[in-house]
Amino acid sequence: MSSAKLVIAMVGLPASGKSTVASKIAQCLAAEGVAVRVFNNGDVRREMLAGQDSASPEFYSPANREGAALREKIARINLERAADYLRGGGEVAVLDATNVSAQRRRVIKQMMAGHTQFFIECVNPDPELLAASISRKAKLPEFSHLPQEQAEQHFRERIGYYETIYTPLADEENFVVLDTLDNRILRERVQAVLPYYRILRDLLVSDWVRSLYLARHGETAYNLEMRIGGDSDLTARGMVQAQALAWAFKEVPLPYVFTSTRKRTRQMAMVLCDGREDCRTIALPEFDEIDAGVCESMTYDQIARDMPSVHEARTRDKFHYVYPGGEGYVTLQERVERGVKKALYLSGNAENILIIGHQAVNRMILSHFLYRRTGDVPYIHIPQDRYFHIVSTQSRKLFELVRFMG
Ligand code: F6P
Numbered sequence: 001m002s003s004a005k006l007v008i009a010m011v012g013l014p015a016s017g018k019s020t021v022a023s024k025i026a027q028c029l030a031a032e033g034v035a036v037r038v039f040n041n042g043d044v045r046r047e048m049l050a051g052q053d054s055a056s057p058e059f060y061s062p063a064n065r066e067g068a069a070l071r072e073k074i075a076r077i078n079l080e081r082a083a084d085y086l087r088g089g090g091e092v093a094v095l096d097a098t099n100v101s102a103q104r105r106r107v108i109k110q111m112m113a114g115h116t117q118f119f120i121e122c123v124n125p126d127p128e129l130l131a132a133s134i135s136r137k138a139k140l141p142e143f144s145h146l147p148q149e150q151a152e153q154h155f156r157e158r159i160g161y162y163e164t165i166y167t168p169l170a171d172e173e174n175f176v177v178l179d180t181l182d183n184r185i186l187r188e189r190v191q192a193v194l195p196y197y198r199i200l201r202d203l204l205v206s207d208w209v210r211s212l213y214l215a216r217h218g219e220t221a222y223n224l225e226m227r228i229g230g231d232s233d234l235t236a237r238g239m240v241q242a243q244a245l246a247w248a249f250k251e252v253p254l255p256y257v258f259t260s261t262r263k264r265t266r267q268m269a270m271v272l273c274d275g276r277e278d279c280r281t282i283a284l285p286e287f288d289e290i291d292a293g294v295c296e297s298m299t300y301d302q303i304a305r306d307m308p309s310v311h312e313a314r315t316r317d318k319f320h321y322v323y324p325g326g327e328g329y330v331t332l333q334e335r336v337e338r339g340v341k342k343a344l345y346l347s348g349n350a351e352n353i354l355i356i357g358h359q360a361v362n363r364m365i366l367s368h369f370l371y372r373r374t375g376d377v378p379y380i381h382i383p384q385d386r387y388f389h390i391v392s393t394q395s396r397k398l399f400e401l402v403r404f405m406g
Contacts, residue, residue: 293326
């Protein structure tokens, strides 16, 4: 049956990206003037069991009757709250919980029978991302009494228990199965007229970037000599640029700062995050600068003189040229795209994200958000005294270059 009020039920294993999708939906619909609220079972659990240990994996074991009864009770409390909300002024209730068993979904269908229901199953098929996501979850306050390794192990066991009761969506009237890393719909069935469906569907397959800052590392010894690649340190001027960047962001909360694994980007982040509690830095190899292969550490002049065929071929088609033993823009594209997806995934729906990258890498990141012909991508100007500010949501698109040094 259809009604103008909508219940969106998230479905998926822990760490599959459900809460991120749920909060994006809420923000997106709220910006459209829709009365929307997220109902998270974890919040109710933490509220009810304050002080008790619900981080233990055994709490989630289907064989633990007491735990199962308690989790059922929590789910019903949350459903009641959602139903109350919809009986009042609420228009959309998002149920943020695993909801992986057919039995739990039957309860949802019964308790929400008067409203149109839409199930969104989130899957994250990438083991590396899952590991990174678990490591992030293990740092949450509920695991603070455990060493990191044990917390991760507990979280994995929790996932294991949910896997034993997992029934993928199949006979629900309206559903999508979403790859949350790729923002790709894998399966879809929508039989009712779903309120807000177009906007929701568009949201599910788009990058949702609340505020992404993209900076390049400051000057390095290699930059001064016009040498490419390598792993050199920031110069004194590079350090001044790092301090100027830090100054520019001193009032901006930065929960996530992504760098490459190279010293020059990490040094920038170190200066930026020095003395700040809110900054978490994550070095991603996907953001390492283009590998110039046999030309690493050479100057452009040396390449032109000693390897004229490389110089000529690269000048002819810079985007498609691949350095012998290294990379080209064309091969860089896939890895940088993966880095962007990884950064967006790992940062959840954080308000601000900063990426500190390199010249070629930042060109690829920029062209991910703003179309450029491939032939023009390797010539995008990437200064060291400015950062790009990118916002890309359903209601706001912004692309700004901001100077942070006089
Ligand atoms: O010169 C700095 C640098 O980051 C090099 O490490 C890299 O090879 C180069 O820029 C990429 O720019 P281009 O493709 O214009 O040579």
